[in-house]
Amino acid sequence: MENDTPDNLEDLFAHNRAWSSRMERDRPGFFTSLVKQQTPKYMWIGCSDSRVPANQITGLEPGEVFVHRNVANIVVHSDLNALSAIQFAVERLKVQHIMVVGHYGCGGVQAALENMRIGLADNWIRHIQDVRDRHRVMLNALPEALRANALCELNVTEQVINVAVSTVMEDAWSRGQAVAIHGWAFGVHDGLLQDLGMTLDGSKPMEALYEAAVERIRHKWSKRAEEQKAQQQAGSGEAQPAA
């Protein structure tokens, strides 16, 4: 694969033709089998950020993951776009796993923290501010530099719940359909995914899982804050990784 970034649209078409013929050469019949059906096991609900491409991060091929992305991976109950995608994934494609994936360094999360006014998106980001306000005590206790990381994880936890309480998931679980929702966070700085331990499959009460996930986030980032403080006091001055 070429490493140079296409800088005009003709390059995109050239890369596309090269990719298509490479796939067909390496995997004869790949596209004809895709035409027949898509049977992904996974649904990815992630941020629109260009640095968080679902397929590449997880090594999944066309046909293997059903993707919905928006600014800051938010799921709200009036969003027909997200809900329709979730319904299609669960009822028609019968995915087994839905992952809500946030990422560190998310512009939407940062804007929410800083009360930044952008425009129309302010009303969207307000949903993250609701999460921020719900956990204000925890966030305020952290040094400013760590708050965005913690809020990124809290937002994922919250959105996992929002998926879980949707009519689509309530119906699926009451039918006994095996589908689990997971909360993950992606590190743009190291390319690694982390499981936040927020997995719901309809079998356990979600309140307790939510509380435990929030407590893990609090513990993780307050510990990180202490480590940073100790490091500063020791005068090492070495920066901690972001997550």
Ligand SMILES: [Zn+2]
């Ligand atoms: Zn983002």
